[in-house]
Amino acid sequence: MQRREFFRLVGGSAAAVLGASAGMGALSLAGCGADGATPSPSANGDPDADLVADDPSLPDHVVGQPAQVSFRTTADVLVVGSGIAGLSAALVAAKAGLSVILAEKQDMLGGDSVNAMGLMHVAGTSVQKAAGIAVDDAARAEAWKSREEQLKAAGVADLDFARKLYEAATDWVNLVADECGSQFADPSSYDEQGMGRRLLLPKLGLGDMADVMSPIRDRLTALKVQTLASCRAEALIVDGSGSVCGVRFLYVKSGDVEDIGAKRVVVATGGFSSSQPLIHQHASSCERLGSYSTASMGQGQQLCAAYGATLAGMQDAVGLLGDVPVVNAWGAFGPVLVVDALGRRMAAEDVPAAAAEACFAGGLGYWWTVYDGALMQGSQGRSVAETTAKNKQRLVGPCDTVADLAQAMGLAESALDDAFQQMKTAASAGKDAAFGRKLYLQELAGPFYAFKQLPLRARTRGGVKTDDQGRAVGSVGAALGNLYVCGSAAQGGGDLASNGAFGMLVGQAIADELAG
Template structure:
């Protein structure tokens, strides 16, 4: 007979500041305790909210349905464990669904089938240098994610029938062989995530949207045994019991108070995201998890992220309002970061028919049709283009003269561009962009299996983290997907060990 259960809620330490609901309580982490002292567990309340009453029970509860959360669901579901994925948004996919779709992967079977034989280990040195330049602290874990990414992508292709673009379409023109894209190119996350979601559903994974996690549920022994969820529309409370809880709620780029507290130099920048409120970080902190690295500024992107990647697939020239080239065009973050750092306001990406007819023609057509007010052109001369962009023609011509010399020399001494270093030919087009936040760094400390760690480095019982909520997360879909897959495998393994132990005990 199961002993009498004692439960209490451990809520968000900065719930109101982060945009969540005020379920803050806890035990000695600088938060106000709202839990009354009582011998009977039925007396435990949070601001007069109902006592814990489980409406359902699962083996694994995953909070967040982005690529990290969905990837974390794979291994437990495939092992036959009951899995529930919840998201506060009405649509599954989180903010991964609106990403540009670029995945940094090397060595997958999919790439090898396309004649691209570079392995993850062979590509690691270059990637390692990029991450070091970005200030990534845990290079060893970054390497683990990078070498796991090809297994992750192959598993998606083989098990969930996820379709990818043929890399030969852009590699043959000079594009990176270390990048994969969804079936229809930049921004086509529907064709990537829908098969994964449907495949998980076919394996028994339950999905619920419009539910926000507001408090961990802790049993009498101090172990996390579930999560309290709040319906966004009607504020109805649901308590879900779970053997393991995986937090995959993303970063905090949408939270102005948290940005102000941790990254104040970006608080004047608009946010591309609207749901990355940092609830996961605050929940983990409230239950004893240690946060780290949240004061490291994350990279910026443009208000239309797809167009920030155009220079990776065709020639383009980036100039500021004065007509001056100021950043490399084959880096998705370079223009936005430099634009913000130098208070340039916004910038223009200039392109020609080479981009329009490139492997990313679909992206160009969709973006320019949707954001027609940001587009100028076609313009037959640089004089006409400068006039349409409201800048001095001589300045724009000087920028093109400088750029053409770079093309002729074959080396971009000023900014280090290496991809598609080719001249543009009239007619010209230009697309206007401005910098926005979309990614934060830092978060909950985890071990190599994604277990949440406290201040002493010990695991917090029952809680795992993956993706951008974790302090060791990196930019990109592939790294977050690999992170989620590793966590899912770790959770499936420990559940199998516990079931084996239960069977052995019963037999004895």
């Protein structure tokens, strides 16, 4: 009987495909079968008894990794990445009765989503209905129109898919609220200018994603989902028919390697905004900017590309934000004024990314968000108080006059006064001719405060091309066996709610496929 030493090398390196991340590649593993079933290490307790070189159920190995592939752990579904998309995919698959393993390379579950601003673009949810906010078809259409304008401005090309995710986000919110107990702020508390009709926030407002994500994590525990932390996906494991049937992981603290088999693999590893090589390759205009995240390294995209998946939209605009993200959203919930390093008004204050993008385009390095007591006493007062307390070195004020504020900011009084006058003129006219601001178009009143920010890369939109079920597709447009991608790892990934919906749809597609 032939043994493991006769296995042949058939894997490839991701470095050969992408010119980066040497050692990351696709393992060839014969034998998961056309239905995606994973082999056990043995059928009778002898780990070598049924492993013969001419048997199509034999594992192979990968360049740069230990030669032997051994599945000591298997599941129906293996989700790689535990941000909002990965959690949602795992939730739906587990609810359907499938065994699920959820793996995260960082020390704790939640990925980058847990540190996000918390803006969830969605309309017609049970949360909004409970708050008495109109959710008829006309209201939802109007909410989508507003969101569509934002997506166009951000450079999103596939608006049909974006709309699919936007509409599915309603069901996603209902799922995590009703099934998991995720907690959201009362949208009527910030609906003064219509924001509650098209936006949800976590329970405590901006920056509180733990109140949304922790209940999902707890529900996964109740559903017996196995979770792994500090383990990085190193390679996809592929069977003799060419279908993915597992993932090789490296435990980053111990250096141990583990192969985990699965009938379906979901890649939900996020974008590539932290990867200097990928930013250099695909978005070189932003390579001198820092990244808000340190974990969005594009590893999922590289693994999938090494397997033969198509990457698309990698040159799409990189989303920018300030280095204290919640401050970017204050202008959507109260009156603020943004000025550049010379004191000039620079962007529409109610568009979270506008100031960072204008600052970067102007090459001036930083900008200021100016606000007054109205913001501090408004719906996001907790966010203002908590953020400024943690970042006192960024804050100036209180200042009773514009002249005092200009001096504290190190600006020419005349420049800052001009910016205040521009806002006064726009407020009087009821229209912002300069930048198109729509929300909280009103004057500020002393005492004044100002918060300094720097532009950083915050998100990418390109990624693995998928079909309408979330299955990765190859160069000829055909779905690749057993491999799904969702969230920011995929082309078309969106904001928090859309990525949650993306994961939900992938989880449901897998449940339906395996049930069939």
